[in-house]
Amino acid sequence: MIDLMLKRILSAQVVYICAPLRDCLDSEVIENQRCAKRYATDVMEFYECKTIAPQPYLPEMLDLDDPRQYGLSLRFREELMGLCTVILVCGEALTPEMQQELLLAIGKGLLIVTQPENAALVHAFLLSRGLSPEVGL
Numbered sequence: 001m002i003d004l005m006l007k008r009i010l011s012a013q014v015v016y017i018c019a020p021l022r023d024c025l026d027s028e029v030i031e032n033q034r035c036a037k038r039y040a041t042d043v044m045e046f047y048e049c050k051t052i053a054p055q056p057y058l059p060e061m062l063d064l065d066d067p068r069q070y071g072l073s074l075r076f077r078e079e080l081m082g083l084c085t086v087i088l089v090c091g092e093a094l095t096p097e098m099q100q101e102l103l104l105a106i107g108k109g110l111l112i113v114t115q116p117e118n119a120a121l122v123h124a125f126l127l128s129r130g131l132s133p134e135v136g137l
Helices: 001-009 026-047 067-081 097-110 119-128
Strands: 015-020 050-052 086-089 111-113
Touching: 001 026, 001 086, 001 111, 015 026, 015 097, 026 050, 067 097, 086 097, 097 111, 097 119
Parallel strands: 015 050, 015 086, 086 111
Antiparallel strands: none
């Protein structure tokens, strides 16, 4: 039932994939890149929408440990979000970087969609910021 509802909501939308990348062990970054790519592909195919997922490519283009280049990556992600109508939070974690993306998405008026494995984390984060968890699904 939830999948059908989400399919109606996401169909033909442009969806920003919010997924873990950094804030973990270096060995996990490569796995997180793979997961983000898989999320983007699976969501695009199942929900018949367009997806934008910069996580697989940012570490290839920029040194995210360099504060200047990391700042560029934030601006890049914010610009990409401007092309989207929805942000889909993927994965079991909610890293500080993902929290930053959520705040950017809220500022841009994107619909926040969670998954069962992260809904409680996202709702708790939103409440901690004085925001209503009804912002998302």
